[in-house]
Amino acid sequence: MAAIFSIILLLCAVAGTVLRIKRLPNWIIPLVAMVIYLVFYNYSSVELKHFLSYLTKPLLFVLAIVPMAKLLDDYGFFKIVTKLVYRNRHSDLKLYLVSILTVATMNLDAGVSLQTPLAMDTIDIQVKENKNYNRMGILYQPVIAALLASSFLPISNLTNLIVISAANLSVIDFLIYLGIPSLIGLFVSWQFYKIRFHKINSNIKSEELSNSEKRLLIIGSVFLAVCLVGFILGDKIGLYPYMVALIGNLVLLLIPLVFREHLRYSGLSSSFKTLIKSMPYGTCIIAVALSVLSFGFSNYFKIEKFFVGPGLITLVQVIIISMILANLLGNLSTVLVFAPFLDHISKASLLSIIFAVNMGPCLLMSGSLAALLWLKQVRDRNYGVNLKSYIENMAPICLPALAVSEVLLQLLIRI
Numbered sequence: 001m002a003a004i005f006s007i008i009l010l011l012c013a014v015a016g017t018v019l020r021i022k023r024l025p026n027w028i029i030p031l032v033a034m035v036i037y038l039v040f041y042n043y044s045s046v047e048l049k050h051f052l053s054y055l056t057k058p059l060l061f062v063l064a065i066v067p068m069a070k071l072l073d074d075y076g077f078f079k080i081v082t083k084l085v086y087r088n089r090h091s092d093l094k095l096y097l098v099s100i101l102t103v104a105t106m107n108l109d110a111g112v113s114l115q116t117p118l119a120m121d122t123i124d125i126q127v128k129e130n131k132n133y134n135r136m137g138i139l140y141q142p143v144i145a146a147l148l149a150s151s152f153l154p155i156s157n158l159t160n161l162i163v164i165s166a167a168n169l170s171v172i173d174f175l176i177y178l179g180i181p182s183l184i185g186l187f188v189s190w191q192f193y194k195i196r197f198h199k200i201n202s203n204i205k206s207e208e209l210s211n212s213e214k215r216l217l218i219i220g221s222v223f224l225a226v227c228l229v230g231f232i233l234g235d236k237i238g239l240y241p242y243m244v245a246l247i248g249n250l251v252l253l254l255i256p257l258v259f260r261e262h263l264r265y266s267g268l269s270s271s272f273k274t275l276i277k278s279m280p281y282g283t284c285i286i287a288v289a290l291s292v293l294s295f296g297f298s299n300y301f302k303i304e305k306f307f308v309g310p311g312l313i314t315l316v317q318v319i320i321i322s323m324i325l326a327n328l329l330g331n332l333s334t335v336l337v338f339a340p341f342l343d344h345i346s347k348a349s350l351l352s353i354i355f356a357v358n359m360g361p362c363l364l365m366s367g368s369l370a371a372l373l374w375l376k377q378v379r380d381r382n383y384g385v386n387l388k389s390y391i392e393n394m395a396p397i398c399l400p401a402l403a404v405s406e407v408l409l410q411l412l413i414r415i
Contacts (some may be wrong), residue, residue, distance in 0.1 A: 006296045007200045008039070009033045013293055014328055017286055017366040018387045030289035037296050050191040051295045052288065054336055057240055058158045059284045060368055062109050064245030069113040070278035071252040071271060077220040078118040080213045083126060084241055092137060093190070095122070099145035100186060104156050105233040107241065113368040114224075115142035116377045137197035139383060140393050147394075148189050151178040155232055155241075157358055159335045177351050177412055181248040184358070184406035192397045223251065235358035249275060253306075257328055283372045284382050287330065290366065294333035303343045307349055318349045319406060323360030327367045331357040348413050355405055362398035363391055 016029020037043075055103060071080065085094050095118070103111035119142055123135045150157035153174055154164050163169060209217065230244035239247075253271050304316045325334040334357050362369020365375045365387070376383050 010293045012047035027285040034289040035290045061240035065110045065114045066280050067275040067278045071119040077140050079121050080217050082122045100149040103145050103149040104152040108150040108370040112146045143374040151182050162335045166339045181405040181408040185401035188404045189401040217396045219349045245374040290330045291333045294329045298337045307345050318352050319356045322353045327364040331368045360404040362394035
């Protein structure tokens with residue numbers, strides 16, 4: 001009975017996350033479900049604390065990177081990039097490539113936080129000029145890239161870092177076994193993207209950049225390049241990604257004092273308020289709540305037996321279970337559930353898990369923090385996104401890419 005009730009709590013939490021209930025923040029129901037679990041169930045506080053410790057640095061990073069994107073957006077950086085991207089042909093493809101590169105090198109949460117404002121600014125600018133502009137394709141590009149381009153490097157996804165710490169995988173393993181299938185999967189996704197959204201905005205005019213915009217573009221690009229180096233190499237000198245993001249926010253608060261004539265600067269106090277208000281507290285509450293409920297789930301259901309054993313059936317079980325749990329629990333929580341046995345399953349199963357939990361959450365927005373961050377940003381700008389539209393637009397693009405990538409992965413492992 002306790003096991004059934006724990007599933008009910010989990011399903012209620014997921015429903016509260018993905019369904020839009022009028023005047024009710026989407027973190028309320030997951031929080032209530034977590035409180036009920038903690039009040040009525042016996043649990044090991046030591047084990048729960050250890051379980052949640054994996055979330056500390058990822059959530060600090062999310063709290064820091066989203067305000068960074070918001071400050072850059074307020075200074076007009078994304079509108080300038082929009083103009084630059086849409087000056088020549090193949091604008092949709094170029095914007096998608098920018099999203100992919102950002103996710104692969106900066107982490108999917110950072111990619112979504114940086115690219116979603118760019119996508120929405122693009123829509124705002126182009127709809128005024130072209131009534132036939134295809135807005136939905138551009139809107140979904142950041143979250144599609146977040147799922148499909150997050151397996152190239154360990155830094156690309158926090159789930160990758162957890163897997164590396166729990167099992168024997170190297171950066172070379174990611175580049176060869178996951179990087180090559182990811183490239184092919186992204187190529188497949190673009191073909192299905194064109195099918196799904198029909199008309200692609202291939203040649204849209206934009207204004208030339210002014211001198212002040214060019215200077216701001218240079219300032220913002222140098223800033224992001226330095227942050228990228230910090231994200232990738234900072235841990236070698238004790239700077240974790242969230243620390244680099246915090247320093248970046250401090251720089252963004254102070255840099256207008258030097259370049260005030262080139263930035264739309266409303267004052268330090270106003271910028272600081274923007275930083276505080278844009279922190280995704282609700283998203284972090286959802287992540288903690290789903291992780292606590294995942295802890296309860298893992299206590300009642302021992303799924304390791306489905307991940308051990310030779311043959312194709314085991315691999316199919318691994319992929320299906322990983323994808324389903326990633327959608328329900330979130331990919332980060334799912335990997336935490338798997339962590340105790342990741343070091344004694346086959347390499348094929350281990351790599352299959354990474355693809356399934358990274359690419360698989362295209363059915364529910366609760367599948368990844370990146371999708372929740374994207375959802376919050378698009379809803380804040382009053383774009384009509386709900387569960388139905390998310391599945392209709394994401395599944396036809398991401399599921400074929402996942403299938404092709406998994407097949408190619410199995411071929412590479414056996415070469």
